[in-house]
Amino acid sequence: AQKVTQAQTEISVVEKEDVTLDCVYETRDTTYYLFWYKQPPSGELVFLIRRNSFDEQNEISGRYSWNFQKSTSSFNFTITASQVVDSAVYFCALSEASGNTPLVFGKGTRLSVIA
Amino acid sequence: DVKVTQSSRYLVKRTGEKVFLECVQDMDHENMFWYRQDPGLGLRLIYFSYDVKMKEKGDIPEGYSVSREKKERFSLILESASTNQTSMYLCASSSGSLGGQETQYFGPGTRLLVL
Numbered sequence: 041a042q043k044v045t046q047a048q049t050e051i052s053v054v055e056k057e058d059v060t061l062d063c064v065y066e067t068r069d070t071t072y073y074l075f076w077y078k079q080p081p082s083g084e085l086v087f088l089i090r091r092n093s094f095d096e097q098n099e100i101s102g103r104y105s106w107n108f109q110k111s112t113s114s115f116n117f118t119i120t121a122s123q124v125v126d127s128a129v130y131f132c133a134l135s136e137a138s139g140n141t142p143l144v145f146g147k148g149t150r151l152s153v154i155a
Numbered sequence: 156d157v158k159v160t161q162s163s164r165y166l167v168k169r170t171g172e173k174v175f176l177e178c179v180q181d182m183d184h185e186n187m188f189w190y191r192q193d194p195g196l197g198l199r200l201i202y203f204s205y206d207v208k209m210k211e212k213g214d215i216p217e218g219y220s221v222s223r224e225k226k227e228r229f230s231l232i233l234e235s236a237s238t239n240q241t242s243m244y245l246c247a248s249s250s251g252s253l254g255g256q257e258t259q260y261f262g263p264g265t266r267l268l269v270l
Binding site: 073075077082083084085086087090131135136137142143145146147148 | 260
């Protein structure tokens with residue numbers, strides 16, 4: 041069965057610090073997809089990234105970067121030089137390619153960036 | 156841009172009332188989903204639909220039903236609302252090219268309070 045674990049329930053950092061949000065997943069499939077979403081205080085989940093299991097290249101988008109390591113079943117998310125606007129709940133999610141299984145979400149990590 | 160809209164941002168209902176939560180997407184997506192989000196529990200899948208008039212139970216379907224008469228609209232129905240259904244309800248949609256593995260796009264959510 042597929043499972044996503046976000047061990048960090050809440051993180052607080054001071055503005056301009058770097059912060060890494062951990063995501064560990066479990067799956068028996070060799071083909072799967074990993075996602076990160078951001079949920080700001082307004083409530084809407086905003087899609088950040090989708091990765092397939094065959095693409096292990098790390099990705100950088102501005103201050104955001106993602107480190108995908110199949111060897112440790114992890115898909116960690118780093119925010120560089122954090123800003124107050126980064127304060128949100130961040131969700132990692134997994135979907136297996138076999139069958140029509142929807143996304144399985146982790147329980148989320150609440151990030152607070154303090155000015 | 157994908158647009159998913161939900162009929163209400165906030166809703167207050169009384170125990171025993173029949174409640175309809177409506178979700179509409181404008182991207183011709185085949186797949187639609189209903190989740191509820193509760194503190195400490197993350198997102199839990201209630202029902203999903205991969206086609207018009209199709210529905211599949213998610214992880215917590217008890218006390219809910221759904222209707223998908225048109226491709227763009229997916230309704231969540233609480234037949235007889237109870238206080239333990241007080242929650243944030245999130246609707247999402249995705250294209251159907253890979254079944255459930257495509258990126259899901261979320262609406263703004265409905266915060267339902269049952270008194």
